[in-house]
């Protein structure tokens with residue numbers, strides 16, 4: 001039943017039943033593409049875990065990866081030991097294999113949202129689901145991993161965005177991420193109203209946006225390269241300590257400049273197929289905008305991440321990033 005939940009949600013079919021049991025606990029379908037799992041017994045290292053996929057409809061590898069993890073739970077190969085909220089984000093966009101239908105869902109996760117439309121309604125449903133879930137588990141540490149794939153190749157194929165918030169990112173997270181094969185992390189410098197930012201900002205969760213390779217259609221993903229990531233998700237579901245790697249080996253970056261598209265006459269001044277994290281040197285022009293003028297690299301070289309000239313007016317068209325230390329202090333266990 002659980003493994004079918006993804007397919008049934010996408011086919012707009014009715015599940016046979018809204019609730020049921022799995023080894024170690026029970027599940028309940030709380031809405032379209034919203035599934036909650038509750039363990040019979042909490043494991044010692046359990047956190048309240050939100051896992052979201054398909055916030056962008058054409059990013060299919062995380063959906064397949066999560067499907068495999070749910071199948072392992074259902075088959076009893078893994079055992080539920082932590083409460084879990086599983087979210088299939090933009091259902092209509094997934095059906096159409098497109099990034100979004102009307103607007104980018106991953107910019108709408110704010111409590112003062114005024115926008116209307118399909119994606120805005122979905123953002124409201126998902127924010128409510130997350131609020132209810134964390135309210136049910138106030139005694140547990142909170143975690144939200146929002147799983148994506150990127151539009152283009154990357155010098156670091158697997159990386160995370162660490163959303164800006166007042167709360168600190170636990171040092172342990174870097175070790176978990178390294179153990180899961182994540183190669184780089186990018187710290188945001190300001191509020192970004194993404195889904196992972198929502199859980200970090202409003203609920204003080206440990207939260208990241210994951211970029212797990214390049215966006216490809218269903219059936220074309222190399223899940224082998226995501227095996228260690230699957231093992232991290234399995235450990236979170238079981239409430240076990242994940243396999244840790246050495247977080248100090250991950251490349252760290254922070255956003256230096258956010259480039260917005262401010263006019264129709266906006267262009268990026270480099271080839272469309274450059275990989276994420278390509279470096280540009282002093283004096284190189286990154287973008288030209290009839291309204292904002294040119295964006296030129298200053299004295300420090302900068303790398304470009306998520307360039308996209310075709311975004312809506314007012315939206316982010318690229319991040320320019322520079323190296324940073326991820327861990328400010330090295331704890332005694334890791335030295």
Ligand SMILES: O=C(O)CCC(=O)N[C@@H](CCC(=O)O)C(=O)O
Nearest residue numbers: 106150151152161194209306307
């Ligand atoms: O590859 C791209 O250009 C976009 C990939 C993507 O969807 N990235 C996320 C990052 C969210 C964040 O900044 O935390 C997005 O743009 O929503």
Ligand SMILES: [Zn+2]
Nearest residue numbers: 056059148149
């Ligand atoms: Zn995405």
